[in-house]
Amino acid sequence: MIRRDVFQAIADPTRREIISILSDQSSNLNDLISNFQISRPAVAKHVRILQECGLLKVEKQGRERICHARLDNLGEIALWVHQYRKFWNKRLDALEEQLKKDNKSSNENSAK
Amino acid sequence: MIRRDVFQAIADPTRREIISILSDQSSNLNDLISNFQISRPAVAKHVRILQECGLLKVEKQGRERICHARLDNLGEIALWVHQYRKFWNKRLDALEEQLKKDNKSSNENSAK
DNA sequence: AATAAATGAAACCATTTGGTTTTGTTAATA
DNA sequence: TATTAACAAAACCAAATGGTTTCATTTATT
Numbered sequence: 160m161i162r163r164d165v166f167q168a169i170a171d172p173t174r175r176e177i178i179s180i181l182s183d184q185s186s187n188l189n190d191l192i193s194n195f196q197i198s199r200p201a202v203a204k205h206v207r208i209l210q211e212c213g214l215l216k217v218e219k220q221g222r223e224r225i226c227h228a229r230l231d232n233l234g235e236i237a238l239w240v241h242q243y244r245k246f247w248n249k250r251l252d253a254l255e256e257q258l259k260k261d262n263k264s265s266n267e268n269s270a271k
Numbered sequence: 272m273i274r275r276d277v278f279q280a281i282a283d284p285t286r287r288e289i290i291s292i293l294s295d296q297s298s299n300l301n302d303l304i305s306n307f308q309i310s311r312p313a314v315a316k317h318v319r320i321l322q323e324c325g326l327l328k329v330e331k332q333g334r335e336r337i338c339h340a341r342l343d344n345l346g347e348i349a350l351w352v353h354q355y356r357k358f359w360n361k362r363l364d365a366l367e368e369q370l371k372k373d374n375k376s377s378n379e380n381s382a383k
Numbered sequence: 384a385a386t387a388a389a390t391g392a393a394a395c396c397a398t399t400t401g402g403t404t405t406t407g408t409t410a411a412t413a
Numbered sequence: 414t415a416t417t418a419a420c421a422a423a424a425c426c427a428a429a430t431g432g433t434t435t436c437a438t439t440t441a442t443t
Contacts, residue, residue: 230358
């Protein structure tokens, strides 16, 4: 747990799953952990890593810790990938098509 | 070297640097290695990992191995990040603006 | 044919990673 | 106030990671 950049953070599948869950709905640690088979401290460590690289905020609420997705820093990944867009044009077409749709119906927001 | 997915592959700074270099211009291993301070086998291992997850192709040419960037699989990252676009809207605005420009002048392709 | 160049492969090593179990602390609750 | 719930922290561990040095192989070159 020494390196703390967004690229490293999203490399782990469990952390991506945490991101996925929290992007849908904020959750306290207990509920979050109940999604996984691994132990509590294991999940807690992933949460800490995500927190340390700014991908989520932890709000202390009584004895609970509510975790909120704060995914602004994913923009760094988006920009990095985007600079190589000419290499994945086929997929880009679909992506851009999606962007347009999203813009037109920018109210309907079904996560996952 | 057991996990081989694109997320894992781009987590390492050296590998991102290799991608950056090769996206500009294909290169044999020797020339590629000359960009780094680390040993030859170290770079060769990174190359192998990138190769194994489909981010570059190695073309045997005599005793040389020419490495070509094949970054189609970065589309996976792009799509993953894109699903969380609502979290990084500010950056998205710039990105989308760029996308439109790219489409209009889709012939001019100056890498980096 | 001998040598040098370009690379592959193996053995090894320290650190990081992702996990565990155990113990402690803080805040609600009976 | 005693107990329980929610979490933090520490100690530990196996495996993965990123690196090294050494040796082998293939292809050009002299």
